[in-house]
Amino acid sequence: MAPARRSLVVLGHGMVGHKFVSAALDRGLTAGWDITVLGEESRPAYDRVALSTVFAGSSAEDLSLLPDGHYPDPAVTLELRAQVTGIDRAARSVTLADGRVVAYDVLVLATGSYPFVPPVPGREAENCFVYRTIDDLDAIRAAAADATAGAVIGGGLLGLEAANALLNLGLTTHVVEMAPRLMPLQVDEAGGAMLARHVRSLGVQVHLGASTEAIVADERGRVAQLLLKDREPLDIGVLVFSAGIRPRDELARACGLDLGERGGVVVDEHCRTSDASIYAVGEVACAGGRVYGLVAPGYSQAETAAEAIAGGARPFHGADMSTKLKLLGVDVASFGDAFATTPDALELTYADPITQVYKKLVVSADGTRLLGGILVGDASAYLTLRPLAGADIPLPPNPENLILPAREGGAVGIGPAGLPDEATICSCENVSKGEIVHAVADGGCTSVPDIKGCTKAGTGCGSCVPLLKTLLEHELTKAGVTVSKALCEHFAYSRAELFDIVKVTGARSFSDVLSSHGTGRGCDICKPVMASILASRHNEHVLDGERGSLQDTNDHLLANMQRNGTYSVVPRMPGGEVTPDGLIAVGQVAKEFGLYTKVTGGQRIDLFGARAEQLPLIWKQLIDAGFESGHAYGKSLRTVKSCVGSTWCRFGVQDSVGMAVALELRYRGLRAPHKLKSGVSGCARECAEARGKDFGIIATEKGWNLYVGGNGGATPKHAIELARDLDDETLIRYIDRFLMFYIRTADRLQRTAPWLEALDGGIDYLKEVLVEDSLGICADLEADMAKHVASYADEWAATIADPEKLKRFVSFVNAPNTPDPTITFVDERGQIRPTREGENGELRIVAGPTLKVGAV
Amino acid sequence: MTTLDSGLHAHPLTIADVTTWVDVIAEADLPTEVGVPALVGHAPVAVFRTYDGEVHALSNLDPKTGASVMARGIVGSRGDVPTVASPLYKHVFDLRTGRCLDDESLALVRFEARVSGGVVQVRGANG
Numbered sequence: 009m010a011p012a013r014r015s016l017v018v019l020g021h022g023m024v025g026h027k028f029v030s031a032a033l034d035r036g037l038t039a040g041w042d043i044t045v046l047g048e049e050s051r052p053a054y055d056r057v058a059l060s061t062v063f064a065g066s067s068a069e070d071l072s073l074l075p076d077g078h079y080p081d082p083a084v085t086l087e088l089r090a091q092v093t094g095i096d097r098a099a100r101s102v103t104l105a106d107g108r109v110v111a112y113d114v115l116v117l118a119t120g121s122y123p124f125v126p127p128v129p130g131r132e133a134e135n136c137f138v139y140r141t142i143d144d145l146d147a148i149r150a151a152a153a154d155a156t157a158g159a160v161i162g163g164g165l166l167g168l169e170a171a172n173a174l175l176n177l178g179l180t181t182h183v184v185e186m187a188p189r190l191m192p193l194q195v196d197e198a199g200g201a202m203l204a205r206h207v208r209s210l211g212v213q214v215h216l217g218a219s220t221e222a223i224v225a226d227e228r229g230r231v232a233q234l235l236l237k238d239r240e241p242l243d244i245g246v247l248v249f250s251a252g253i254r255p256r257d258e259l260a261r262a263c264g265l266d267l268g269e270r271g272g273v274v275v276d277e278h279c280r281t282s283d284a285s286i287y288a289v290g291e292v293a294c295a296g297g298r299v300y301g302l303v304a305p306g307y308s309q310a311e312t313a314a315e316a317i318a319g320g321a322r323p324f325h326g327a328d329m330s331t332k333l334k335l336l337g338v339d340v341a342s343f344g345d346a347f348a349t350t351p352d353a354l355e356l357t358y359a360d361p362i363t364q365v366y367k368k369l370v371v372s373a374d375g376t377r378l379l380g381g382i383l384v385g386d387a388s389a390y391l392t393l394r395p396l397a398g399a400d401i402p403l404p405p406n407p408e409n410l411i412l413p414a415r416e417g418g419a420v421g422i423g424p425a426g427l428p429d430e431a432t433i434c435s436c437e438n439v440s441k442g443e444i445v446h447a448v449a450d451g452g453c454t455s456v457p458d459i460k461g462c463t464k465a466g467t468g469c470g471s472c473v474p475l476l477k478t479l480l481e482h483e484l485t486k487a488g489v490t491v492s493k494a495l496c497e498h499f500a501y502s503r504a505e506l507f508d509i510v511k512v513t514g515a516r517s518f519s520d521v522l523s524s525h526g527t528g529r530g531c532d533i534c535k536p537v538m539a540s541i542l543a544s545r546h547n548e549h550v551l552d553g554e555r556g557s558l559q560d561t562n563d564h565l566l567a568n569m570q571r572n573g574t575y576s577v578v579p580r581m582p583g584g585e586v587t588p589d590g591l592i593a594v595g596q597v598a599k600e601f602g603l604y605t606k607v608t609g610g611q612r613i614d615l616f617g618a619r620a621e622q623l624p625l626i627w628k629q630l631i632d633a634g635f636e637s638g639h640a641y642g643k644s645l646r647t648v649k650s651c652v653g654s655t656w657c658r659f660g661v662q663d664s665v666g667m668a669v670a671l672e673l674r675y676r677g678l679r680a681p682h683k684l685k686s687g688v689s690g691c692a693r694e695c696a697e698a699r700g701k702d703f704g705i706i707a708t709e710k711g712w713n714l715y716v717g718g719n720g721g722a723t724p725k726h727a728i729e730l731a732r733d734l735d736d737e738t739l740i741r742y743i744d745r746f747l748m749f750y751i752r753t754a755d756r757l758q759r760t761a762p763w764l765e766a767l768d769g770g771i772d773y774l775k776e777v778l779v780e781d782s783l784g785i786c787a788d789l790e791a792d793m794a795k796h797v798a799s800y801a802d803e804w805a806a807t808i809a810d811p812e813k814l815k816r817f818v819s820f821v822n823a824p825n826t827p828d829p830t831i832t833f834v835d836e837r838g839q840i841r842p843t844r845e846g847e848n849g850e851l852r853i854v855a856g857p858t859l860k861v862g863a864v
Numbered sequence: 865m866t867t868l869d870s871g872l873h874a875h876p877l878t879i880a881d882v883t884t885w886v887d888v889i890a891e892a893d894l895p896t897e898v899g900v901p902a903l904v905g906h907a908p909v910a911v912f913r914t915y916d917g918e919v920h921a922l923s924n925l926d927p928k929t930g931a932s933v934m935a936r937g938i939v940g941s942r943g944d945v946p947t948v949a950s951p952l953y954k955h956v957f958d959l960r961t962g963r964c965l966d967d968e969s970l971a972l973v974r975f976e977a978r979v980s981g982g983v984v985q986v987r988g989a990n991g
């Protein structure tokens with residue numbers, strides 16, 4: 009006879025309850041057990057950590073940890089809206105609110121915790137909430153719609169998150185904290201003060217050391233005022249309590265299980281309670297005298313309990329309470345012995361009230377070991393510092409460099425190579441460096457997704473993914489596996505290698521390089537790359553000869569292709585400067601050809617809706633009016649934005665427009681791995697946003713500061729200082745070197761920011777190469793740039809002058825006077841736009857500049 | 865009658881009528897590995913000559929967007945297949961069949977192409 013199946017009952021389907029079931033399934037527990045999960049909420053477990061994203065538009069489904077609503081194994085039953093009201097230990101059964109009784113052989117308590125609501129008189133008023141479930145947030149949102157101000161009681165981690173939510177809901181927001189600082193559990197006084205500065209600068213009113221006396225309701229019973237001791241009352245329409253959590257241990261208490269001093273069900277290292285058939289995991293458990301309010305220890309406990317029930321052992325010996333978060337856009341991290349409780353521990357602190365950064369390292373008495381730390385305002389060092397905390401790894405000789413900003417000669421990155429194997433890389437899933445190294449060396453993992461699948465690292469909060477990537481690359485390189493740099497199936501070389509091949513062989517055509525170093529016929533990846541390399545080397549016309557067949561979408565017709573196959577035209581306006589006559593000429597062209605007109609984000613004017621065959625006609629007029637190509641289509645210099653500078657502005661200290669114009673004219677037409685943008689500001693107020701550019705220049709009393717490696721776009725990066733107080737000539741020399749070095753060594757479509765990030769040695773190395781000329785290549789780089797500047801010619805002027813090149817600007821080769829009938833427009837706000845699906849567009853026949861174009 | 869479905873912006877272009885060969889361009893003027901646009905009946909068609917001298921004709925309408933742009937795509941190869949990549953979202957198509965190599969649900973309508981008396985000619989493939 010087969011052994012009888014046993015019954016495993018799980019109370020609570022929150023994050024940890026769900027993790028427990030997954031861990032049980034991983035261990036094949038359902039071979040002998042039926043699992044019943046009883047959860048009180050109306051939804052299956054969801055990502056409570058990401059709860060606040062509900063306000064940013066996440067749906068309950070997005071957050072769900074079990075979107076199907078059931079587990080793939082039929083032996084697991086999940087019952088929602090099932091509140092358990094009692095445990096009968098003698099009968100080994102639990103009772104539900106609806107009176108049903110469910111028997112268990114083993115019971116797992118995963119009931120989490122509830123928000124503590126302090127006994128403030130009047131707290132029953134309407135529109136007083138806690139911040140724990142999706143339903144809570146839905147209710148807060150509804151109440152906020154009729155309110156103008158709100159308050160959060162509690163300035164801890166969750167309280168600030170709730171405050172951020174109220175702020176985003178458009179309320180005047182107050183945070184009331186009894187302690188003299190924010191986040192008293194994670195940060196020290198100085199860190200708390202810095203945090204308060206940040207939070208206040210966002211418009212949140214912070215009341216520290218404030219005790220709540222009463223809540224006053226209006227005549228309809230809704231919260232109206234919060235009375236504080238010795239302070240002005242706050243007028244509010246919404247109140248959120250976030251004054252800590254308490255374990256939901258009421259069932260355990262009622263059935264006589266041992267509880268901790270401050271609550272929580274006491275468990276041993278296998279997460280077993282004082283009753284051997286009952287386990288407790290997550291926020292309801294008190295392990296080693298401690299209740300953990302974070303998800304990572306709960307996950308670890310879930311694995312421990314599942315392992316124990318499966319007959320194994322995976323003891324839980326406490327967990328890392330390190331936290332890193334972004335609260336109200338402010339980075340805050342706290343790890344290890346953050347409060348320097350270790351005897352004789354030393355504290356190294358760095359505080360900069362201007363950038364609002366505070367960093368503290370706690371080190372051992374002899375200064376050789378890291379014990380913990382606090383980072384506020386800039387927590388970028390967290391990932392590499394955390395694994396060092398408490399580990400037996402010697403610190404570099406000047407540990408203060410670990411927290412000093414890069415420009416002060418600091419920037420000591422402790423790379424992943426320096427970490428010991430037992431260092432925790434992913435604290436959510438508790439994966440060590442050793443496990444990851446093993447997965448790469450022996451598990452055949454060659455990508456971050458592989459590692460995620462193999463070790464689960466990176467599948468929680470995701471904060472460790474950048475570290476995983478660096479570690480992976482480091483390990484692969486060490487193992488002699490070349491991380492494939494092949495451009496595509498036709499070339500087994502990286503862009504930088506191809507650049508060298510072209511330089512060394514002096515090759516002048518794609519076909520030459522393909523036959524000597526490639527296979528097949530090329531594709532839309534390698535052809536534009538070769539076109540760009542050849543252009544950077546030789547600066548010949550991009551449409552000449554074979555080069556014409558290599559160009560990417562926008563270079564093909566020297567204009568930007570739009571969604572309906574028409575083109576946009578952008579004449580260059582160096583530095584954003586344009587004369588009235590120039591403006592009129594541009595307007596005239598737009599009017600004549602019926603083009604949609606818009607000022608771009610790059611300080612110039614874009615004309616949209618031109619057909620291929622109209623482009624030469626349009627450019628003829630623009631060139632006659634003194635314009636030239638703006639290269640909006642090229643992987644090349646786009647714009648050098650300027651602010652008005654000392655010429656007009658009362659604060660300007662240098663002629664920023666003049667410099668922007670000079671730079672734009674110098675580097676126009678320069679082909680690069682990706683587009684290049686620049687900006688010049690006339691003073692530190694930075695109105696030209698120069699530090700958001702690939703190379704940005706900011707005027708000083710003494711000259712110019714040069715910043716490199718910035719961009720906007722999807723992953724904005726501030727440019728980093730390369731050199732300061734330069735005169736005009738040195739500035740230009742350094743930029744020449746910088747651009748040419750980038751062009752030679754960057755990957756395809758790699759902008760300067762990621763290039764700089766990947767550069768071994770980073771900005772310090774770049775300074776050595778470009779400023780100190782450590783490689784002795786600066787003269788060569790400058791010569792390359794001089795060649796470019798001397799050989800520049802306007803592409804559009806050359807195109808118009810060459811009948812051969814003009815051949816491709818036709819609607820149809822066999823009907824050059826028939827406009828493409830599929831291109832139609834409709835009218836919007838007095839200009840044209842492409843017809844959308846389902847609309848009846850009008851066909852606008854435009855054969856040439858002499859034909860008048862009516863509005864449509 | 866076959867209706868050319870150009871995807872999003874369905875233009876009712878019929879090709880069944882184009883049963884006769886339409887002159888497109890002098891063979892000498894057709895560039896290698898750069899497409900040219902042609903009008904065949906009412907249909908915009910992209911005509912290509914590959915490296916080995918083969919001439920292919922496909923609808924000029926990118927099936928993803930309906931925009932008339934395929935002749936401006938980059939010609940190349942994937943394995944042994946001669947290809948053109950749409951300039952808009954870079955889907956790659958087999959020049960011989962119009963099949964999309966990246967997304968099975970997309971295809972370019974194929975036309976017949978030949979060189980006759982020094983002239984490149986195109987007609988509907990089912991004509």
Ligand code: SRM
Pocket residue numbers: 568569570576578606607608609610611612613614640646647649683685700701718719720721722723759
């Ligand atoms: C026209 C314009 C929008 C506007 O109406 O203002 C625009 C339009 C396009 N941008 Fe942009 N960007 C425009 C200013 C910007 C700016 C603002 C600026 O330059 O100060 C940015 C952020 C700054 C930056 O680049 O760092 C910007 C960041 C991007 C990005 C993201 C780049 C990144 O590194 O993350 C892309 C995508 C890309 O290049 O891969 C992009 C790509 C594009 C493309 C090329 C997308 C495409 O392939 O069709 C758009 C077509 C250009 C065209 O003319 O048809 N555009 N784009 C602006 C033209 C500026 C000009 O005069 O040349």
Ligand SMILES: Cc1cc2nc3c(=O)[nH]c(=O)nc-3n(C[C@H](O)[C@H](O)[C@H](O)COP(=O)(O)OP(=O)(O)OC[C@H]3O[C@@H](n4cnc5c(N)ncnc54)[C@H](O)[C@@H]3O)c2cc1C
Pocket residue numbers: 019020021022023024025046047048049056057058059060090091092093118119120121139140141166169256259289290291292300301302303304306333
């Ligand atoms: C807004 C917010 C942000 C957070 N941010 C972070 C963070 O950044 N990092 C971090 O580590 N942690 C964070 N946490 C904490 C984290 O969410 C918790 O540690 C984690 O959810 C605990 O999981 P749990 O399963 O123990 O409890 P819960 O997720 O609360 O699950 C317990 C479940 O049991 C149910 N239950 C309780 N009693 C019964 C009963 N008698 N019968 C049936 N069902 C019952 C409850 O309804 C609940 O669904 C955050 C929490 C919140 C609210």
Ligand code: SF4
Pocket residue numbers: 651652653654657658659660661664689690691692693694695696
């Ligand atoms: S950056 Fe300086 S000079 Fe330029 S406009 Fe702003 S305040 Fe004036």
Ligand code: FES
Pocket residue numbers: 433434435436437465466467468469470471472473
């Ligand atoms: S640390 Fe959260 S996923 Fe790795």
